[in-house]
Amino acid sequence: MSFWFWHGLKKGVRSTHYPRKFESAAGVSPGRPVATEFDSATEAVLAAANCPVDAIVARGSAAEVKLERCIYCQHCHYGNPHLLEWNSDYEWTMAALGPGKYQPLPGAYHRSLHVMVVDAGDCGACLHEVKQLNNPLYNMHRLGIFLTATPRFADVLLVVGPVSENMRVPLLKTYEAMPTPKRILAVGACAINGGVFGRAFMSAGGAASVLPVDLLVPGDPPPPLAILHALLAVTGRKNPVAQMASLEGNS
Amino acid sequence: MPAMGASPLMPFQRIELDGVAAAVQEQFGSGISLERGSRGVVLAIHLKEPNVLADLSKALFWDVGCSFGGLIVEEHADRWRLCYLFLARGSGWVEVVLEVPATVQAVPSISAGVHAADWFEREAEDLFGLRFEGHPRLGDFILHDQIWPEGVAPHRKPQRKSVNVHQMQFRRRPNPDWRPLLVVQDPGSFAMPVGPVYEGGIGESLHFMLETVGEDVLRAVPRLFYKFRAVEKIAEGQGVSDVLLLAERFAATSSFAHSLAFSLAVERICSLEVPKRATNLRVLLAELERLRHHAGAITGICESTALAVAASQAAIIEEELLRASCKFAGHRYLFGLNTPGGLRRDFVSRDFETLIGAVDRAIEDLRELEDRLHFTSSFLDRLEDVGVVDPSKARDLNLVGPVGRASGRGHDLRRECPYGGYDSYTFETPREAEGDGYARLRVLFQEAYASAGLIHQSIERMEPGPVVALCESFIPGAALGWAEAPIGAALHWIRLDESGIVERYRAITPSFNNWLGFHAAVEDFAFQDFPIILATFGLSATECDR
Structure with a gap:
């Protein structure tokens, strides 16, 4: 059995240096569409028409992006004329109530943050990406962030999925069982506004319709580092970015 | 029921369509009419009377040897159309069609003869309010009884066109006194609830009652x-x-496999010919997804046995494959690639070189990991003879995918009912006879290697050309599309109207099939084996739930 020990040592330390340094390995993030200037207003309107979920809004000759609605269908990335520019970052957590309206958890939580994840009808991708944070390449333990199995120990409720009807009660019970202060993260397009499922008879259309959400992590799914950025933002070690539109505008 | 014989690994036997037709004609001649199938189905058996349904299904499943595909319920203005799918190995899909007037509220159940149909009937009863006569346990399936009142049938078409089910206010009455049905009744016995939120939420939302009399769990x-x-x-x-x-x-x-099956169905409706290059690329992407999925499943198995170093190394392999997918196709889970008619984007040869490098590295690491796992006795002890599903049970419950193949089933749609150009590829479908956790692990490793082989083949035969054929018009009608998803057979069936609007969409998923058979693996086991059995099955709740 000692060969496992040797095997592990031989492979060396693989963890990212994020947040100390920006992680730039290829494929850590699918990137995101960004506001793009076109030659004419018509082209901007055509670019916006490419988007099946109205995440692109034409304003003059520019096409602006409401990232919280984006479901990563990539229709604005390739295949069509009038494509948007994409950048390859992953720091895109937003405050749910608008820029500057988020109060981070106090300093005592900086190196000891316990996260409770609730799968409220997720497609498996966001959940999978949260799970990846525990693998050696991201290793969120080194930052003092831990997953916890019980809501009694949890400081952060991380919701994935559009909140299916059958998960509404378990989700609320988990929330109520958590001590205060607590923060709620809506991770992924589905948890933000229902994503492709929207509001339907079995889908509440996002965590915000059930719980007071604090931070939004857009993406379908957001890559692990985007979720890590959000968890760092919970305690104020990183700042949420400015948002394109308010959450009320989505529903 | 035919005995499985001494060697459960029977060679691949083709079921000839003429044989199927002759067998059912002889037995049920007057009650049925046969028709050539179309759009994904090779033979349609129309029933004149509902009362031959149960015997006919049983004969197809047990005597002819077809596997069960699933049940598609469709509500038309004047009638119900129930379509039971069976797979004649090597020949194609056979559908048994029962049409009854809309006023009929009950049809015969086939679950007594074809056990694999059990959940399909429960699903249809919950969502359509259609009763299956002779089924022992209907209700409380999809619409949980602690939330939903009886008599709600949300999938039925509303009486008036203006009514939309998504805006309807159902009279939901949460019932705090609801308790799950327990079978073990013994002094001192108790049930340990697991879920729906467990494992810190990293586990998918589902619920088990582990019924136990102490150390051993009798059923779950x-x-x-x-x-x-x-x-x-x-x-x-x-x-x-x-x-x-x-x-x-x-x-x-398994998003690529599902979008592929869906696209294949649409292509059958529109009679679209997919360009050669797109067919090859689809094989490449589907196998890349399978490889990544299996690396993830292997990570899960190592984690469940608390073998930390192996779990970490497997997780690195999986993450590297996710990154390779993202670098290659722009999305870590391969979203946004398939479209009816082909693919939405093309790749250049430099992309292939980078991808093949990443795949080869992953395979090298997987082989190294497998070698070490084979020599870790504490790990093997946890997997061997754990969660055994013997071949006869696997056949009975119609298990699909790697789980079925670890129990001696040869069920692999890429081979048994080729689609998307797979018939021109050479690959192994690994099978094991033991049906325990270790057999399932070996199958996962072998399939991952086979997928890498397919990726190589597909790149070697890549020809320049277009990647998409545009769909000009929709011909109203229904079609079936299928794909071997990483977990097993995925079937997508749609009916379109003339303007290309979906009238009914049905997704039959491998996880649904295999969750139905999961109970066979969890009979009389020790508590600490439960996470291991779950991990070796590697099923997805979201794929089952839809």
């Missing part, structure tokens, strides 16, 4: 559909491109 039946989002109902009335987004996003860990 999964209670699913916490994640039910009614994908099939949301799809109704939407255009094909919107439903494609849904098909891609209800089960992300």
Whole structure:
């Protein structure tokens, strides 16, 4: 059995240096569409028409992006004329109530943050990406962030999925069982506004319709580092970015 | 029931269509009419009377040897159309069609003869309010009884066109006194609830009652559909491109396979010829997804046995494959690639070189990991003889995918019912006879290697050319599309109207099939084996729930 020990040592330390340094390995993030200037207003309107979920809004000759609605269908990335520019970052957590309206958890939580994840009808991708944070390449333990199995120990409720009807009660019970202060993260397009499922008879259309959400992590799914950025933002070690539109505008 | 014989690994036997036709004609001649099938189905058996249904299904499943595909219920203005799918190995899909007037509220159940149909009937009863006579346990399946009152049938078409189920206010009456059904009744026996939120939420939402008399758990039946989002109902009335987004996003860990099966169905409706290059690229992407999925499943198995170094190394392999997918196709879970008619984008040869490098590295690391796992006795002790499903049970419960193949089933749609150009590829479908956790692990490793081989083949035969054939018009009608998803056989069936609007969409998923058979693996086991059995099955709740 000692060969496992040797095997592990031989492979060396693989963890990212994020947040100390920006992680730039290829494929850590699918990137995101960004506001793009076109030659004419018509082209901007055509670019916006490419988007099946109205995440692109034409304003003059520019096409602006409401990232919280984006479901990563990539229709604005390739295949069509009038494509948007994409950048390859992953720091895109937003405050749910608008820029500057988020109060981070106090300093005592900086190196000891316990996260409770609730799968409220997720497609498996966001959940999978949260799970990846525990693998050696991201290793969120080194930052003092831990997953916890019980809501009694949890400081952060991380919701994935559009909140299916059958998960509404378990989700609320988990929330109520958590001590205060607590923060709620809506991770992924589905948890933000229902994503492709929207509001339907079995889908509440996002965590915000059930719980007071604090931070939004857009993406379908957001890559692990985007979720890590959000968890760092919970305690104020990183700042949420400015948002394109308010959450009320989505529903 | 035929005995499985001494060697459970029987060679691949083709079921000839003429043989199927002759067998049912002889036995049920007057009650049925045979027709050549179309759009994905090779033979349609129309029933004149409902009362031959149960015997006919039983004969097809047990005497002819077909596997069960699933049940598609469709509500028309004047009638119900029930379509039972059977797979004649090597020949194609056979459908048994029963049409009854809309006023009929009960049809015969086939579950007594074909056990694999059990959940399909329960699902149809919950969502359509159609009763299956002779079924021993209907109700409390998808619409959980602690929330939903009886008599709600949300998938039925509303009486008036203006009524939309998504805006309807159902009279939901949460019942705090609801308790799950327990079978073990013994002094001192108790049930340990697991879920729906457990493992710190990293486990998918589902619920088990582990019924125990102390050390040993006697049975554990999964209670699913916490994640039910009614994908099939949301799809109704939407255009094909919107439903494609849904098909891609209800089960992300096998999203490419599902979007592929959906696209194949649409292509059958529109009679689209997919360009050669797109066919090859689809094989490449589907196998890349399988490889990544299996690396993830292996990570899960190592984690469940608390073998930390192996779990970490397997997790690195998986993450590297996710990154390679993202670098290659722009998305870590391969979203946004499939479209009816081909693919939405093309790749250049430099992309292939980078990808093949990453795949080869992953395979090298997987082989190294497998070698070490084979020599870790504490690990093997936890897997061997754990969660055994013997071949006869696997056949009975119609297990599909790697789980079925570890129990001696040869069920692999890439070989038994080739689609998307797979018939021109050479690859192994690994099979094991033991049906325990270790057999399932070996199958996962072998399939991962086979997938890498297929990726190589597909790149070698890549020819320049277009990657998409455009769909000019929709011909109203229904078609079946299928794909071997990483977990097993995925079937997507749609009916379109003349303007390309989806009238009914049905997704039959491998996880649904295998969760039904999961209870066979969890009979009389020790508590600490439960996470291991779950991990070796590697099923997805979201794929089952839809």
